[in-house]
Amino acid sequence: MQKGKLLLMMMFMLSVIGFVRAQSVTSLKQQEVDYGRAFRFNVKSDGVKGTPFMYDEPIAANISLKSGKVYENIPFNFLPEKDEIYIQTGGPESDPLVLKNWEWLQTLEQQPKMFRLEYLEGKERIVEILFENDQEKYVALHFKYLVKPTNLKDGYTGPQYDTYRPDVRFFKLNGLLSQEFKGNTSGLKELAKDQYNALRQYVKVEKLKPERSEDMKKVLLFLFD
Secondary structure, three states: OHHHHHHHHHHHHHHHHHHHHHHHHHHHHHHOOOHHHHHHHOOOEOOEEOOOOOOOOOEEEEEEEOOOOEEEEEEEEEEOOOOEEEEOOOOOOOOOEEOOOEEEEEEOOOOOOEEEEEEEOOEEEEEEEEEEOOOOEEEEEEEEEEEOOOOOOOOOOOOOOEEEEEEEEEEEEEOOEEEEEOOOHHHHHHHHHHHHHHHHHHHHHHOOOOOOHHHHHHHHHHHHO
């Protein structure tokens, strides 16, 4: 009887040790997740909300390679910090791959975005093409920044998190030259010049927010198309 109890106790202890080891291995693997796998696991941990990627979850896009081959409906995301495009071709559980030698990428959102690599601020950057003609290109440079809590932690305050928030900058490109412009009132005045009154009425009627890339695209089409 004593031997039976001893055997059961030993089996229980071994199972506990195995569980603890499994938990530690799982935790270690989660801490070692790199940017590629973070595309799938959506970089989140205690104390952080959001993700450094452009989109919180991968979305579909048509992608053209420099060879001329176009692939349709490919899940993708991109990391503004590194100007890297990630694709996921083997289903939601497959590891993401860094995409090389791509020419352009058009999202399949309700309001599609066209992304390309353009020379900006001393290096090639992934930008959204808002409008272009033979001489100039108007682009949006998307990025994420980490905002830390401003309230002091106390016994009455709930959990506080560092939060990734999206932002965008606008540029006019002419060859290797670039000029930043704003989506605020002064920026629109400079952009529209003698068309400003008409533009202001258009923005009001359409309820546009030019600080957003999708609405700045409409502003540029109104002015230059």
